[in-house]
Amino acid sequence: MSRSVPLTVLAGGIALLAGLAIQIISADAVWSPSYGLAAALLAGSYLLAIVWRHGAAAAFLLLATVHLAAIPLIGHIGHGEGEMGPAYWALLISGWLAAWTSVTRLTAAARAVPPSAKQAINLLIPFVFGVWLILIWEAVTRGAGVPQVLLPAPSAVWAKLIASLPILWADFVQTFMKAVIAGYVLGCGIGFGTAILVDRSPFLKRGLMPVGNMVSALPIIGVAPIMVMWFGFDWQSKAAVVVIMTFFPMLVNTLEGLSASSAMQRDLMRTYAASYSQTLLKLRLVEALPFIFNALKINSTLALIGAIVSEFFGTPIVGMGFRISTEVGRMNVDMVWAEIAVAALAGSAFYGSLVLIERTLTFWHPSNR
């Protein structure tokens, strides 16, 4: 067992001591009890990290102490918005390194715990990462007084989000529930159906694929205004853009998936005198599932981008894209960020649920078992 102190602990401890030293000698450093509390909790964390190194319990205690320290660390900014100096930044870096240490310890501890606990830890790690991303963002924007227009603090975005819930909800319904869902279902459905047809007919394959290729290469800023002219200002034209964007990835992936089954597996079906549809349902489509889900995942992202961007080209006075374009014009950047947060949340939930469905349906695939 090595007695040496890990690099993150060493660097974090030095940062902590440096911060305290600057705080004491520098005349214009902002002082508050929160600073002292944060420094004390961080000092406790590092002591803990050095004394008690192994096991899940030690890792969790470290994690708790570090995050407890984060509260006064952010609270301290309130005593001097935009006036934070080196003494504070050193403390922030020290806190971040302590969090890093706790995650490293958790990862190490995860190897020795039962699978169910391991899964929980695996979920916790990206969560801790996200928390510190937001903490540092908050500390830097408010502590250094970054102008709102450049980058609003997460707390400001959150306040705006809470205050504008009805507007955000209406935008979400217009863009996501109507344009994205309708366009996604139609685009993926037509792409899938076309793939089945193209797979059966070599003539279609030669005729349709180049056309599909061309359509997929069309720039969205050219397509969106045309769709507005064809289908009107409301969500239907946005759904049409989404259909165009999602059709081709689904077509190509499904086609590739349909030829994924091995020759021997298809020969086997032949020896049973299986019909075309039996072979399709019992073999080829199952083998195609990983490819189809690949397209579904790509398309979930494309659909959201497509629907939001196409709202820049004519829309009723509701919708996420509409809101972003008008609020940018009014310099209400916190509202833009609130819309971005909603989009990120909706997009991740969409993507995440697809991943969950995929895992249960393709449990047999070598990459999942």
Place this chain on the structure above:
Amino acid sequence: MTDIQATDAASGAGGTAEDDAFRVIEARELCLTFETNDGPVHALSNVDLTVDRGEFVSFIGPSGCGKTTLLRVIADLEKATAGTISVNGMSPEEARRKRAYGYVFQAAALYPWRTIAGNVALPLEIMGLDKAERAERIARNLELVNLSGFERKFPWQLSGGMQQRASIARALAVEPDLLLMDEPFGALDEIVRDHLNEQLNQLWDRTNKTVIFVTHSIPEAVFLSTKIVVMSPRPGRVHDVIDCNLPRERTLDIRETPEFLEIAHRVRDGLRAGHAYDDE
């Protein structure tokens, strides 16, 4: 010994009407040439073959002599480029559509998303059998290959030998009169192989199925067969047909008898001669 079938009917090309009723495979001057980028590959050249009902015929020969190709032509997985072939008096395609045979591939080719029982059920579902009938056949055939208790396992949870046994159960579940097996035991260890050889012999003896069996192993061919077709490569052709008139019911001890060793010797000579011919 109860050797009812005329196992030496290989020469009976001009048989009577009754003979034809027993004829399972009848191939005349069968040729198959693969067109490849490196020019034509003569996988089969002027192959004559007769197999009667209840026979156990082995194809033996070095790699690339066309054993698999010949089996695939019988199964209608490959079309001959010249010559004639009939299976149960029909074209191979008609026979395949009537599900006249069960085919065991060199690899198990189980579907990873189906359990072992689900894999055996696959052909039965395609045939449209009802649930009770399927369950009965699955249980019986898994029992036959010693896989009872593994019904709910997935293929990747089983060893290679167990997977191959499951694939044999799957072919047997169709209950075909004709079994086509392409080196089914090639990847198995000696002990499992001996055991399965005995079981296959018993199965064939009890059910009077016709079996066509591809193998690399001389003892395996002699132990199982009533007739051994020795093939040689470039072009793939039948070099010799050796009758193997051991009793139908066999135990592994038979491999020590002079009769067995005599036939094994003749097969080995045939294989050597096939090679010598090749080297000219």
